[in-house]
Amino acid sequence: MHRFRRTLAAVAAVTAMVGGTAGWASADSQTAVTGPPPGTAAWRSEGLIDPVAGTPAQVASFFRGLGEQERRDLVRRHPLVVGNLDGAPVELRYAANRANIAADGRFTRLLAPGKQILAFDPRGRGQVAEVYGDLTGSRHVAVIVPGSDMDAATYDRARDPYGTPAGMARSLRGATDPADTAVVAWVGYTTPVGVGIDAATGGLAEAGAERLTRFADGLDAVGASDPAVFCHSYGSVVCGIAAPRLNAADIVAFASPGMRVDSADGLRTGARVWAAKDPTDWIDNVPNMQVLGLGHGADPTAPSFGARRVPAASAQGHTGYFAPGTDSLRTFAAIAEERTGE
Template sequence: MSKGSRIRRTLLAGLVAAAVAFPVSAAASPLVPAPGPLAFADSASAQERYAANLGNLAEAARMAQDAGRGDRAAKLRAMAVTSADGAERAGSASRFLAFDGRGRGLAVEVLGDLDTADRIAVLVPGSDTTLDTYQRFREGAFALQQRLQADHPRSAVIAWLGYDTPGTVSTTVLTARRADRATAELGPFLSRLRTLTADGARISLLCHSYGSVVCARTETGPGVTDMALFGSPGTGAGAAADLPTGARVWAGRGSEDWIGGVPHVRLGPLGFGTDPVDPAFGAQAFDAGSAGHSDYLKPGTASLDALARIVLGPPSPAGPSPAASVTPVEARRA
């Protein structure tokens, strides 16, 4: 094994150790409050952490069943297999960098191979994404991974449910309080992830709905090349240039997305101000087609194609691009 490979494996251990920072007996309980920050440890390999998290999932499902929460137990069991519909497949064990079954739950799942990927998408979900609704989030991650793989096999998707999301119908969804807590998780995660990628690898943040508030408040560092905001209520910033990132910032909204009718205002701590798809915000627009608020990652949609092209990036000087680059909306209208 080369020195570079050994270093990468050591760093990977630090990243994936976030999976089981808490005792199994505590993390598996669906009846106690959600935990604080996901800590990083450095004492186990990726495969050991993946295996440990499958054990945590099984224990969480057992405890939920014993507590009379059969629906939660079934959903947890479905998470243990790698398939969009939750149906069991031979040799298809899931790979979780992080899992905590307490409260509404936290989970960070890898689709693809981080060891070889040079195109990595980190999906950050919006409100009402919990372990109970995880399958919906996962279906979008699978659709994106399949779309990326069709053009570029060396790609990976990380479904990052690393924060306690607000409820859609709640006062918390109108403020940045949950987003501020989430940045304390997402920023360190991206830093660890960046150290594991091959030279020249692209990491893209794809941020849906309230997740766009999270991404827009996160310092991404130089490893993140692109940040795509879709179905966004706003970011709290007046312009893309004000975000704490050097990444190229994209914004798109489907014509059937109800969030387009939400006033983009800010009154003290309430609201998120400028609409990211407003030209005044300064993001590069991408065509999201006719997507509704929950449809951006559905197979066969213009929005999924556009997001995949953002992840895959522009043509390489060394050869053809794995997919055509995104053409901004303005250019297509010219």
């Protein structure tokens, strides 16, 4: 009976969170974008390497066997596949995605000079990955994995800039040696909208984890360094599910509702695991539990979880961790540059 009452209390607490105790309204449920890149049927009809069955390493090998003209022809004929094909050469993906964005017409700001768009999937709300710096030439690479409300339209905005993956990426790169650090703002999965059932459950995170692990394998396949992966809010749920298969040097959960495990050991990763939560973050009001599919489990910043703690006393709110001058940003930069001995 005691256990039953505890379960009822937990369900009530999580239900209250889903209903918006953080001050946000419950929102529409989202359908995850999954599967191969758009345009795959035409690609397969030519007998080219399968975008699903072929690993990113095999994709990289396939492109190494092509001549320059053959590569350009594939970009021209199949831009949506090449632009989203993990393991394809970075410069080819940039070129393909310029064509994809121009053809789509909704996100023309992504065509601004100097933009390096590593992925652009127009399905649903749109997904995008933008690179800041030299991805394959830098000694250090970081990847930003965002939480709710991020898509191709919202991943970079003037309002609340350090709450967007693009703003986080620019801030992190500015705090590191830009000549030797590349940062990717990765919005490569369907994120929840608002604080609703999607944000309280793991369905979208499971789909996102598959895409994140393949993306990281793609970085490895083109010779990029193992990244430090910075996982914000619901993005830390994605990273928690991906962790056992995620090719990363560091996994940093911040503003996290939980990672769907009880401890850092439960992530079953060889990466260093870090966690940050500032004292004014509303996420602290979210119950750290997992009951009947609701909630995401233990607080990664709890001492019992076993993650390395990132200082965040000077960060403000749920989206202030990358603000210039904060202790959290300084530590994030040290993690990205492998200076954590300091």
